[in-house]
Amino acid sequence: MNRTPHAPSGEPNPLRVLSPADLRRRTSMKWRTHPADVLPLWVAEMDVPQPEPVVRAVTDALALGDTGYPVGTAYAEALAAFAAERWGWDGLAVERTALVPDVMLGAVEMLKLVTGPGDPVIVSPPVYPPFFQFVTHMDRRVVRTPLGADLRLDLGALDEAFRRAVAGGGRAAYLLCSPQNPTGTVHTAAELAAVAGLADRHGVRVVADEIHAPLVAAGADFVPYLSVPGGERGLSLMSASKGWNLAGLKAALAVAGPEAAADLARLPAEAAD
Numbered sequence: 001m002n003r004t005p006h007a008p009s010g011e012p013n014p015l016r017v018l019s020p021a022d023l024r025r026r027t028s029m030k031w032r033t034h035p036a037d038v039l040p041l042w043v044a045e046m047d048v049p050q051p052e053p054v055v056r057a058v059t060d061a062l063a064l065g066d067t068g069y070p071v072g073t074a075y076a077e078a079l080a081a082f083a084a085e086r087w088g089w090d091g092l093a094v095e096r097t098a099l100v101p102d103v104m105l106g107a108v109e110m111l112k113l114v115t116g117p118g119d120p121v122i123v124s125p126p127v128y129p130p131f132f133q134f135v136t137h138m139d140r141r142v143v144r145t146p147l148g149a150d151l152r153l154d155l156g157a158l159d160e161a162f163r164r165a166v167a168g169g170g171r172a173a174y175l176l177c178s179p180q181n182p183t184g185t186v187h188t189a190a191e192l193a194a195v196a197g198l199a200d201r202h203g204v205r206v207v208a209d210e211i212h213a214p215l216v217a218a219g220a221d222f223v224p225y226l227s228v229p230g231g232e233r234g235l236s237l238m239s240a241s242k243g244w245n246l247a248g249l250k251a252a253l254a255v256a257g258p259e260a261a262a263d264l265a266r267l268p269a270e271a272a273d
Helices: 052-064 074-087 103-114 130-137 155-165 189-202 258-265
Strands: 097-100 120-123 141-144 173-177 205-209 235-238 252-256
Touching: 074 097, 074 252, 097 103, 103 130, 103 173, 103 205, 103 235, 103 252, 103 258, 120 130, 120 155, 130 141, 130 173, 141 155, 155 189, 173 189, 189 205, 235 258, 252 258
Parallel strands: 120 141, 120 173, 173 205, 205 235
Antiparallel strands: 097 252, 235 252
16 A cells, blocks of 8 residues: 655655656646656756645635736735744845846846946856846846855855955946755855855945745755845845745745845836736
8 A cells, every 4th residue: 555655744745745647737847848758857846736825825816806916015924924933034124025026037127226237246156047147138247256165155255256346446246046056055144144244345235046045954044145244235036936836926025125225116117016
């Protein structure tokens, strides 16, 4: 008799609930790009059933026909409550948020707010490959500053990269991936505070892609960049898309630190829908 593997909590392991046959019924990019003999491990779509609260919320919205243009702060309020419960961070101010279509498009808009054409954007590979493509497409210059041999942030290299980036008197930004994709590295509070200190010293703005924040491995603690000392000038992008496999619903949040609120307020209305 087959038994469903269980997670430590005693609940069924969500990664074992759906069979490959079940998953291949999906119409998403992951399961339709390649032939059936290919196991698609190339994209971060979650092979798990949707949580019942998500199913219920989407079903209720569809039944009501409530699928028009969004307005209000319900998404931001939900994230603020989640951040306080999961990460012990009560500093997510709803009034310093904006709804954006997804994390990468949001990151592009944040970078446009704090840099200009031709300005350098520092990136720490190995990292999500579209970082390079999006930055180049928006007419910014990619500056590669790799992680160290231990796959952690190389603070010395970042210090030098930040210094060089602003040497001519122009603007620069650091596109931080936290947690790091694809390595899974969860940057510590001390590391993030050090990045914030370097950014403040050199006048570099930090835009943090924190899309994988809900998915850290057991024993690791995610730290929101905006929560560390010096993170007040930062801009963050967060979404439920990875944690709950909602990428197709196209909704993310841009979050500003207290000293970046004026920057976020300049976000064009057409970019915040």
